[in-house]
Amino acid sequence: MNKENENIEKEELMKMAPTLFSLERINNLKAPEGYFSNLADSVIERIDSEVPSGYFEGFADKVMDKIEKEETKVVPIQNRNITRVISIAASIAAIFIIGFLLNQKDVDTQIASNKTYLEDLTASELDEAMDYNELDELICYVDFEEDFNEESYLENNINDIDLDFTSEEIDEYLSSDYYLDVEF
Amino acid sequence: MQLSDQEIVAQIKSGKDANKAFRDLIEKYQERLYWHIRRMVVNHDDTDDVLQNVFVKTWKGLANFREDSNLYTWLYRIATNESITFINKKKKENNIPIDDESYHLHAGQADYLMGCDEIQEKLEKALLTLPEKQRAVFHMKYYEDMKYTQISEAVGTSVGALKASYHIAVKKIETYLTEN
Numbered sequence: 001m002n003k004e005n006e007n008i009e010k011e012e013l014m015k016m017a018p019t020l021f022s023l024e025r026i027n028n029l030k031a032p033e034g035y036f037s038n039l040a041d042s043v044i045e046r047i048d049s050e051v052p053s054g055y056f057e058g059f060a061d062k063v064m065d066k067i068e069k070e071e072t073k074v075v076p077i078q079n080r081n082i083t084r085v086i087s088i089a090a091s092i093a094a095i096f097i098i099g100f101l102l103n104q105k106d107v108d109t110q111i112a113s114n115k116t117y118l119e120d121l122t123a124s125e126l127d128e129a130m131d132y133n134e135l136d137e138l139i140c141y142v143d144f145e146e147d148f149n150e151e152s153y154l155e156n157n158i159n160d161i162d163l164d165f166t167s168e169e170i171d172e173y174l175s176s177d178y179y180l181d182v183e184f
Numbered sequence: 185m186q187l188s189d190q191e192i193v194a195q196i197k198s199g200k201d202a203n204k205a206f207r208d209l210i211e212k213y214q215e216r217l218y219w220h221i222r223r224m225v226v227n228h229d230d231t232d233d234v235l236q237n238v239f240v241k242t243w244k245g246l247a248n249f250r251e252d253s254n255l256y257t258w259l260y261r262i263a264t265n266e267s268i269t270f271i272n273k274k275k276k277e278n279n280i281p282i283d284d285e286s287y288h289l290h291a292g293q294a295d296y297l298m299g300c301d302e303i304q305e306k307l308e309k310a311l312l313t314l315p316e317k318q319r320a321v322f323h324m325k326y327y328e329d330m331k332y333t334q335i336s337e338a339v340g341t342s343v344g345a346l347k348a349s350y351h352i353a354v355k356k357i358e359t360y361l362t363e364n
Binding site: 036 | 203206207210211214215218219222228232235236239240243303304305307308326327351354355357358361362
């Protein structure tokens, strides 16, 4: 952090939290004596029992082998039989065009039928239809709730910061110039 | 002479003296990661478990680690995620709701605050009122003087959200210090 930013942050802290600012920044917590001199041994012992020995031996060779294998799989297109490629592409295009035309016909028919259906609906039938849609949404929601798995949700969301701010806190934060001043 | 992060990673991946290089990595980062985790999980034994898991995961994950990435923030990220997973697991085991932030108050608070003078003890108590991740953000900014961009990579949150989170943490601590 450059000196200027450091000063801005200090000044902000002094304004925002004078008591905290006046305290000495020391770590009050203690680790047991000798803990850090033995940690590497304990970890390596655990790794030896959990990870196959020689895991990284020849690792670079394995990676290079993999890269080479992947490269050999890619055959330049100009080396292939060009006529064969064109005929396959033309067949695929034909399938898509026919499919699209058939589908378009279905869509047109459906729009026309929906139009007639909506014109014939009474007000009460429309209300019913609305209720049905709401019910449908509710069913989707219940299904989602049932499928919801707390464990996997937590696994996937552990990176979300705790943003449990009250609206007063947000107002106060936005009205301060703190978030504008500090460069990072 | 201490090896650079790139040298350590390259040496481990080459397989030559991998164990020795990994020991260098542990010795280089163990204290910083310990305090980062300890701020979140509070008690020493739990911190030890989490920290060992972090290094085991680091060893297993180094094979896929891109050498142009920042080892320092990658380690912090693993440590943050491991700590939060551990805390949530503990809460579940003790039938405490995941969003209950007061669980650590049951986890040996007396030991945690031993040897502090009165005002520092108050600061430690104030820190315990913050949610775990906000406490970690406060620790990285206030005690370790890390840049917001580094913290952002370490906890996987946007810089804007982090600044807001730190700002609110500071306000809460100040209120606690002045009102209690």
